[in-house]
Amino acid sequence: MILRKSLIIPLLAATWLSAVPAVMAQDPAPAAPGATATAQTAAPISHPLTRDDVELMVDGFLPYALKRGDIAGAVVTVVKDGQILFAKGYGVADRETNEPVDPDKHLFRPGSISKLFTWIAVMQQVEAGRIDLDADINQYLDFKIPNSWPEPITMRHVMTHTAGFAETVRDLIVRGQDHPLELEKLLSRWVPERSYKPGTVPAYSNYATALAGLIVQRVSGEKFEDYIDKHILAPANMKHSSMAQPLPAHLAPLMSKGYASSREPAQDFEIVNHAPAGSLTASGADMGRFMIALLNQGEGPGGRILKPESLAQMWKPQYRPLPGQELAMGLGFYEQNRNGYRIMGHGGDTTLFHSDLAMWLDEGVGLYISFNSTGDDMSRGPIRNELHRMFADRYFPAKAAPEPAEAEPVTRKVPVGGTFYMSRRAEGTLVSMINLFGQGDLITNEDGTATFTLFRDYAGIPKRWREVAPDRWQEVGTDSLMHTKTDENGRVTGITTDDYPAIFIAQPVPASINKGWNLLALGIAMAIALFAVIWWPVAALVRRRYGRPHPLTGQHLLADRLVRGSALMMVGCLTGFALVMTLAIDPLMFGEIDLVLRLLQLAGLLGVLGLLPAGWRAWKLWTDPAAGWWARIRASLMILVFAYFLYFVEQFHLISFALDY
Structure with a gap:
């Protein structure tokens, strides 16, 4: 659900994939690589799915992987045939006391897996006749989602992440806050841009999920976290779980510490303001009980959670981004199919905890993994994916070994690019x-x-x-x-x-924001502006050294100083925003650097205003027959620099009245 720092540097190189939020927590974990894999040679051997065999496999991989990935602790739960087959903790829940992770006791944060509870709550209200999946969601809200498109947003769009909302970052997850912001006030304060027509483009959205939770709260008349506790956690016998923030007094002592890495001190309990998108806290054993209830056609030990037909609808493919794509989106759940088996689940990340849940629907088997540390940026995703792959290939290998087929060359009109x-x-x-x-x-x-x-x-x-x-x-x-x-x-x-x-x-x-020309133009503009800024004090020192006066006087001198001052503001603005986007994503998300952002915006405004003195000075030079060509060219270049800066600021919305993002 978050955008992690890894989302910014290589997800500056793989924007928002999932190792990414770097900026947005509750990013779902990617499906295991080769999610649709089938055997290419001899049919692989299937191992018996027993507790001892699972323990042998996980013990042989996870302890080393956690140490290599700088992760303090983890929990793994496997369910089969309505029972918890395997639940084991690895590493520590508290580095200070070296207390080992206990899957029955210690609570982890499953991140966006929380969304599954929200979607189930929605379907419960569909069963009760209070929500229509294909009705305009505005009819369930007391504030209005703007009609950016003729087509309304429906709950089906929300549950398939095709509502069309742009990404949101601010106040998604915070630390050091006593309670989450009031949900309705948070969501009505600012509605993110509707980038796509509903139902046409997949764009994973925490905001839309929070809207679904708010709708459940409104139509049921129960506070969201109380609703989840009563109608999902209790029937599933999940006694060590809660959506409440902070945790109830009887659960708070059981919370595993959360770490940026296994070498750093524990950090504060994370508050997920968009609670329906990622606020769940649960033990590994409880997540096993949750999977058991779902695989038991919605029947938990404490009562029915959903009707079988409702679950079947949630697991039915609803949307594929492109024709021919193997994996589809269900209603809230997404496919992770592998080796010809039907697998549904969800992944999730907070800024500290990283998890994945997968269920082999026809085999009655579920796998849950959760880490209590971010570790190094290159490990937490691959470790989860590799454990998923190992589990799938060991216990559910391809049912047959297909004959390798010769691929016929595909002729294209133009090379791809x-x-x-x-x-x-x-x-x-x-x-x-x-x-x-x-x-x-x-x-x-x-x-x-x-x-x-x-x-x-x-x-x-x-x-x-x-x-x-x-x-x-x-x-x-x-x-x-x-x-x-x-x-x-x-x-x-x-x-x-x-x-x-x-x-x-x-x-x-x-083309307007294509990196091909923008990065080149940005580099040239920054180089020229830096030269103007650096030459300012250098020239002053040279004049002082040789006792020479400034060659400009009066209005020309003032204009020159304003141009150089604006160039300094421009360089500071762009450098500052670049540093914020790469090094301060968490403070940006937590809303902790508003003053810094306002100062950068002020610098940007003063930089843009450099167009005025630059334009005046260029006009004066070009209309003065005595002016030299080099002076005219320099003045003209500064106009181009400030004009591009104005374009850049406008394209990327660096200056705004409100700090909503």
Whole structure:
């Protein structure tokens, strides 16, 4: 649900994928690489799914992986045939006391897996006749979602992440706050931009999920966290779980500490303001009980949670970003299918905890993994994915070994290419500056394969893909799949992969913010502005050294100083925003640096105003026959610098009255 720091640097290189929020917590974990994998040679051997065998497998992998990934503790739970088959803690829940993780006792934060509880609550209200999945959600709210499109947003759109909202960051997760913000006030205070027509583009949204929770609260007449406790946690016998923030007194002592890494001190309990999107706290054993209730057709030990037909509807494919894509989005759950087995689940991240839940629906088996540390940016996602892959391939390998098929060459009108960014992104706010750095290139290689630089392997190397059928690509050396959409002119207009859930699509970047020319223009503008700023004191020192007066006087001297001062403001504004977007994502999300943002915006405004003295000075020089050509060129260059800066500020919304993002 969050946007992690890894979302900003390589998700500056893989914007908002999932190792990413760097800016947005509650990012769902990606599906295991090769999610649709099938055997390519001899049929693999299936191992018996027993407690001893699971323990042997996990013990042989996870302790080393946690140490290598700088993660303090983890919990793994496996359910089978209506029972908890395996539940075990690894590492420590508290570094100061070295208390080992206990799956029955210690509470972790499952992040966006909390959304499944919200979606179940919605379906309970559908069963009660209080919510219509295909009705305008505005009828359930006492504030209005603006009609940016003729088509209304429905609950079905919300549950498939196709409502069309831009990403939100501010106040998503905070630490050191006693209670979450009041949900209705939070959501009505600012409605994010509606970037897409409902039902057309997947864009994972914490805001939309929070709206669903608010609607449950309104139509049921019960406070959201109380509703979840009474209607889901209690029937599932989840006695060590709660959506309440802070935790109830009887659960608070059981909370595992959360860490940025296993070497750093524990951090404060995270408050998820968009509570329905990620506020759950639960033990590993309780998450096992949750999976058991779902796999038991919605029947928990304390009563029915959902009717079987409601669960079947949630698990039915509802939306695929591109035709032919293997993985689909259900109602809230997303597919993680592998080896021909039907797998539904969800992943989740807070700023400290990182989790994944997967259920083999037809086999009655579930797997839950959760870490209490972020660790290094390159490990938490791969460790979860690899454990999922190992589990799937060991106990549910491909049922048959298909004969390798010769792929016929695919002829294209033009080689694939272009620059793309993810549909889950910020729009209309200052955080949209990240979009400039989160673009990826689709490249045709000399051997006929293609590379999309946002789809990378565990080593951070872009994968190579070969087109095996029109718009269907297979990774070289594996059976991972990438899908494209091609227009009538042969140009690619959309990219997805079955390595990730069906909650985003890569879209062509418009020319106005394309990195190809913007980064070049930005670099040139910054270089010229820096030269103007640095030459200012250097020239003054030279004049002082040789006792020479300033060559300019009066209005020309004032204009020159204003231009250089504005150039300094411009450099400070751009440098400051770049540092914020790369190094201060958590404070940005927590709303802790408003003063810094306002100072950067003031610097930006003063920088933009440099156009006025720059324009005046250039006009004077060009109309003065005695003026030298070098002076005229310098003055004209400064006009271009400030004009581009104005364009940049406008395109990426760096200056605004409200600090909503």
